Amino acid sequence: MSVTEIQNASAALAxxxxxxxxxxxxxxxxxxAFVQALRRAGMDRFSALGFPNTRQEEWRLTNVAPIVQGSxxxxxxxxxxxxxEQIAAYDFPAAARLVFVDGRYSxxxxxxxxxPAFPAGMVVTSLAxxxxxxPGLVEPWLGQLAGFEQQPFVALNTAFLGDGAFIHVPRGVASGLIHLLFLSSSEDGRATVSYPRNLFVAGENSQLTVVETYAGTGAYFNCPVTELVAGPNAVVDHYKVQRESREAFHIATFQVQGERNSVPRSHSISLGxxxxxxxxNAVLAGEGIDCILNGLYLVDGRQHVDNHMRVEHAKPHCASHELYxxxxxxxxxAVFNGLIHVHKGAQKTDAKQSNRNLLLSRDAIANSNPQLEIYADDVKCTHGSTVGQLDEDAVFYLRSRGIGQEAARSLLTWAFAxxxxxRIQVEPVRKDLEEFLFARLPKGEVVRQAV
Amino acid sequence: MLEIKNLHAAVEGTEILKGIDLTVRDGEVHAVMGPNGSGKSTLARVLAGQEAYVVTQGQVLFNGQDLLEMDPEERAREGVFMAFQYPVEIPGVSNTYFLKAALNAVRKHRGLLEMDALEFLTMVRQKMKLVQMEETLLNRPVNEGFSGGEKKRNEIFHMAVLEPSLCILDETDSGLDIDALRIVADGVNALRSKDRSFLVITHYQRLLNYIVPDYVHVLVDGRFVRSGGKELALELEEKGYSWLENLAAAPVGA
Known part of the structure; x- marks a missing residue:
C-alpha cells in the first residue's frame, strides 16, 4: 500500500x-464480561484488517469502496x-415473530x-x-462459530454485537416457525448502519425452522452475522429472504455448524x-450430516450480488448438496464462489455443488468459481457451473403454441428458477417469492396463469 | 388454406429449400416425404416461424394472409400448429396450466371468451382420451421426464386442445414403436375434419398406413421431385429414395 492508501484506509476506520x-x-x-472482551477482540481485529479491497482474493470481484467511502x-x-402497518407487508403467521428496527429489537x-404454536421450554428472545x-446459554457459542481472523465484516459485526435474535431449542423440541424481521431505513436523510447478531442453538434431536427477512427503505449499510449450531440429530431449516432497498449495502455471514447426524438446510433468497x-459457511463437524445449501438470486439494474460459500467436510459419511x-x-x-474442502479422513464424503446463471441481457455479467479441495481418497465430489441465456428453441416452442414472446421468455425464466x-417448504415464504416473480417478470400475469 | 409459391429458405447462409410450390385445400392431408437432409423439417419450421430459418424468396399465404409476415405466436393464434420433432421440456410449468394460458391467448385472438377452470378441465379430459394420455401427465411440468412416446402424444394432445386449422406434424413418428405410433395416428385421425388440413412430414411410409394422405410429395435437395396420391408412398417404400434422388437435378414440376 502507498502512504496515501494507508492514510485513506485509516481515515475510513476512524x-x-x-x-x-x-x-x-x-x-x-x-x-x-465475556461479551465485552469479545467485542474488543472484534474491534482489534477489524482495526488490523481494515476494509477489504479487490486485491484480496476473497474480494477480487466485489468492490466495497462505496461502503468504505460512505458515512x-x-x-x-x-x-x-x-x-x-409498516411490517404488514412482510409478516406471516408464525409461532414467534421478532422485529428489529435498524438492528435493535422492537x-x-x-x-x-x-x-398456541409456541412450545414450552424454548427460548426465543433478543440477544440483549x-x-x-x-448468559450461560449464549456464552458457549457466541463468537465461537463465525471466525473473524480473516473476515473483516464479521470482525466489525462482532465489535458491535449486542442485539439480534437468540433462539435456543431444547433437546427433543420442535420450534414451529420463527420469523425474524430486520427493517432498516435511513434516518433524517442520513444513512444508517446496523450489526444484527443472531445465534440459534438447536439441541439434540430438536427441530428448528427459522426465517430471516431483511427489508428496508432508503440508504443504509446492513452487516448481519448469524451463527447456527445444529446439535446431534437436529433438523434445521434456515431461510434468509433478502429484500433490502436498492440503495442498501448488505454484507452478511451465515455460519452453520452441524453435529453428528444433523440435517442443516439453508435457503438463501437474494432479491434486493x-x-x-x-x-x-458450513462446518460438518460430526459424522452422518446431511447438509443442504440452496440459493436463488434475482438481480437487475446495477445490482451486485456475491455469494461466497464454503463447506468444510471435517468428518466421514457426510453429504453436502449445494444448488445456487x-x-x-x-x-x-453476480459472483459465485464455492469451495468444498474435504479434510483428511473425511471418507465417504458425498459433496455436490452447482451454480447456474441465466443472463437475460447482454450487459449482465456472472462470474462463477466452484472449487474443490480434497484431502481424502474415498469421496464422491462433483461441482459445476453454467452461465447461459434462454434456450431459443424453447422460446420458439412456447411461441408456436400462441404464447407471446415476452410471456414465453418469462415462463422459461420461471422454469429456470x-x-x-x-424446494421452499415454508408456504408463506414460497408464496411471497412467487408473487415477487409474477411482479418482476414481464407479462407475469401469464406466468401466474400457467404455473 | 395454404398456398406456398416458389419458397426458398436458408439456414446460416446455406440454402435448404430451393423453390417449393404447394397448395393445401381445406380438409386435405398432404404428406411430405424425403431422405435425411432434404429439407423436410426446414419446411415445417419455416411455416411455424422459427427465426433461424430465413426465407430468401417466395410467398406463403395462409387463408389469403401473408404467413411469413407473422410472428410465431400470431401464426399459432391464426390456426397454425406444429407438432415438434423434439418437444421441449419446461420444468416448473404445469402441462395443464400452460395449455390453458396458450388456449386463452388463442381464444382471445379469435374473439372468444376465456374458458373458466371447470369448462377447461372438462374439455381437457375429453381431449386426453384421444391420445390415451394419463391424467398424471397433465399435472406434471410440460414434457419433463416424459418418455419419447409420451412427448409425441402430448404434442397431439396440445393440438387437440388448441384446435388449429393447419396441423404440421414434423416427424411425429420418429422414435415411436408401433403401439405408440398407432395411438398418435388414431389421435390425428380423430381430429381430421373438412376444415382442418394436415401437413405430415415423415421419413418413413409406415406412418402413412395409419394416417392416410390425400397427396404425397417427395422432397429431395430442397425441391419436390414428385407428387402423387397415397400410392406414391408405397412405391417409394418399395424402390427407396435413391429411385428419386437422381431426379433432383432435373425436377418435375410439382
Missing part, C-alpha cells in the same frame, strides 16, 4: 473506532416508534410467547435479553440491495 468506544461505553454494566451512523430513534412489534437473563455479499441459481438482467453482476422455489 469513525468506526470512535463509534466503538461510544458503543461500549453505552452498554449496561450488567453485561457479562453511516447507528440509528438512535426509538425502535418501538415504527407503526405496526418489543412492541414482536410477538413471542402466548401463541438473553445476555442479561441466560444495491451491493450484496452473502457468505455462507441466479437470474440476471440489466447491467447486474422453479426448482429452487419448489
Amino acid at each position: 469513525p468506526y473506532i470512535a463509534d466503538f468506544e461510544r458503543f461500549q461505553g453505552g452498554r449496561p454494566a450488567s453485561e457479562p 453511516f451512523h447507528r440509528a438512535m430513534s426509538d425502535p418501538n416508534a415504527v407503526a405496526p 418489543a412492541r412489534l414482536s410477538s413471542i410467547a402466548g401463541t 435479553a438473553a445476555l442479561a437473563a441466560t 440491495g444495491g451491493l450484496v455479499r452473502n457468505d455462507v 441459481k441466479g437470474v440476471l438482467d440489466g447491467k447486474a453482476r 422453479s426448482d429452487i422455489v419448489e
Whole structure:
C-alpha cells in the first residue's frame, strides 16, 4: 500500500473506532464480561484488517469502496416508534415473530410467547435479553462459530454485537416457525448502519425452522452475522429472504455448524440491495450430516450480488448438496464462489455443488468459481457451473403454441428458477417469492396463469 | 388454406429449400416425404416461424394472409400448429396450466371468451382420451421426464386442445414403436375434419398406413421431385429414395 492508501484506509476506520468506544461505553454494566472482551477482540481485529479491497482474493470481484467511502451512523430513534402497518407487508403467521428496527429489537412489534404454536421450554428472545437473563446459554457459542481472523465484516459485526435474535431449542423440541424481521431505513436523510447478531442453538434431536427477512427503505449499510449450531440429530431449516432497498449495502455471514447426524438446510433468497455479499459457511463437524445449501438470486439494474460459500467436510459419511441459481438482467453482476474442502479422513464424503446463471441481457455479467479441495481418497465430489441465456428453441416452442414472446421468455425464466422455489417448504415464504416473480417478470400475469 | 409459391429458405447462409410450390385445400392431408437432409423439417419450421430459418424468396399465404409476415405466436393464434420433432421440456410449468394460458391467448385472438377452470378441465379430459394420455401427465411440468412416446402424444394432445386449422406434424413418428405410433395416428385421425388440413412430414411410409394422405410429395435437395396420391408412398417404400434422388437435378414440376 502507498502512504496515501494507508492514510485513506485509516481515515475510513476512524469513525468506526470512535463509534466503538461510544458503543461500549453505552452498554449496561450488567453485561457479562465475556461479551465485552469479545467485542474488543472484534474491534482489534477489524482495526488490523481494515476494509477489504479487490486485491484480496476473497474480494477480487466485489468492490466495497462505496461502503468504505460512505458515512453511516447507528440509528438512535426509538425502535418501538415504527407503526405496526409498516411490517404488514412482510409478516406471516408464525409461532414467534421478532422485529428489529435498524438492528435493535422492537418489543412492541414482536410477538413471542402466548401463541398456541409456541412450545414450552424454548427460548426465543433478543440477544440483549438473553445476555442479561441466560448468559450461560449464549456464552458457549457466541463468537465461537463465525471466525473473524480473516473476515473483516464479521470482525466489525462482532465489535458491535449486542442485539439480534437468540433462539435456543431444547433437546427433543420442535420450534414451529420463527420469523425474524430486520427493517432498516435511513434516518433524517442520513444513512444508517446496523450489526444484527443472531445465534440459534438447536439441541439434540430438536427441530428448528427459522426465517430471516431483511427489508428496508432508503440508504443504509446492513452487516448481519448469524451463527447456527445444529446439535446431534437436529433438523434445521434456515431461510434468509433478502429484500433490502436498492440503495442498501448488505454484507452478511451465515455460519452453520452441524453435529453428528444433523440435517442443516439453508435457503438463501437474494432479491434486493444495491451491493450484496452473502457468505455462507458450513462446518460438518460430526459424522452422518446431511447438509443442504440452496440459493436463488434475482438481480437487475446495477445490482451486485456475491455469494461466497464454503463447506468444510471435517468428518466421514457426510453429504453436502449445494444448488445456487441466479437470474440476471440489466447491467447486474453476480459472483459465485464455492469451495468444498474435504479434510483428511473425511471418507465417504458425498459433496455436490452447482451454480447456474441465466443472463437475460447482454450487459449482465456472472462470474462463477466452484472449487474443490480434497484431502481424502474415498469421496464422491462433483461441482459445476453454467452461465447461459434462454434456450431459443424453447422460446420458439412456447411461441408456436400462441404464447407471446415476452410471456414465453418469462415462463422459461420461471422454469429456470422453479426448482429452487419448489424446494421452499415454508408456504408463506414460497408464496411471497412467487408473487415477487409474477411482479418482476414481464407479462407475469401469464406466468401466474400457467404455473 | 395454404398456398406456398416458389419458397426458398436458408439456414446460416446455406440454402435448404430451393423453390417449393404447394397448395393445401381445406380438409386435405398432404404428406411430405424425403431422405435425411432434404429439407423436410426446414419446411415445417419455416411455416411455424422459427427465426433461424430465413426465407430468401417466395410467398406463403395462409387463408389469403401473408404467413411469413407473422410472428410465431400470431401464426399459432391464426390456426397454425406444429407438432415438434423434439418437444421441449419446461420444468416448473404445469402441462395443464400452460395449455390453458396458450388456449386463452388463442381464444382471445379469435374473439372468444376465456374458458373458466371447470369448462377447461372438462374439455381437457375429453381431449386426453384421444391420445390415451394419463391424467398424471397433465399435472406434471410440460414434457419433463416424459418418455419419447409420451412427448409425441402430448404434442397431439396440445393440438387437440388448441384446435388449429393447419396441423404440421414434423416427424411425429420418429422414435415411436408401433403401439405408440398407432395411438398418435388414431389421435390425428380423430381430429381430421373438412376444415382442418394436415401437413405430415415423415421419413418413413409406415406412418402413412395409419394416417392416410390425400397427396404425397417427395422432397429431395430442397425441391419436390414428385407428387402423387397415397400410392406414391408405397412405391417409394418399395424402390427407396435413391429411385428419386437422381431426379433432383432435373425436377418435375410439382
